[in-house]
Amino acid sequence: VQLVESGGGLVQPGGSLRLSCVASGFTFSGYGMSWVRQAPGKEREGVAGIYSAGGNTYYADSVKGRFTIPRDNARNTVHLQLNSLRSDDTAMYYCATDGWTYWGQGTQVTVS
Secondary structure, eight states, rough: OEEEEEOOOOTTTOOOOEEEEESSSSOOSSOOOEEEOOTTTTTTTTEEEEEETTEEEETTTTTTTTEEOOEGGGGGGEEEEEHHHHHHHEEEEEEEEEEOOOOOOOOEEEEE
16 A cells, blocks of 8 residues: 655645645555644644545534545545645645555645
8 A cells, every 4th residue: 555645835824735645555446535634743633534435525623614635536546625724734744544544654734
């Protein structure tokens, strides 16, 4: 199983970013996927998830209405669209398989 994130960077408050996670080594369409973030000195926070079937999504209250988690099963990719970014969104963002069993290496998002 391999998960490779990209798309992080430095953005001003109010800006947007689109993170991508390309998956390999498993049947991507059969798995729910999550995005998890961790800021220095803070606990991991699951910010968004999408189920394997039906496309149902869920979001942490802290990002609801600002982030979305589309997936493209044909490209084995899950995205995280981050809008209206705030300084407290600064963190390392990881994609993970359902249940946080497998993780990518992360991509840094800095809002400043």
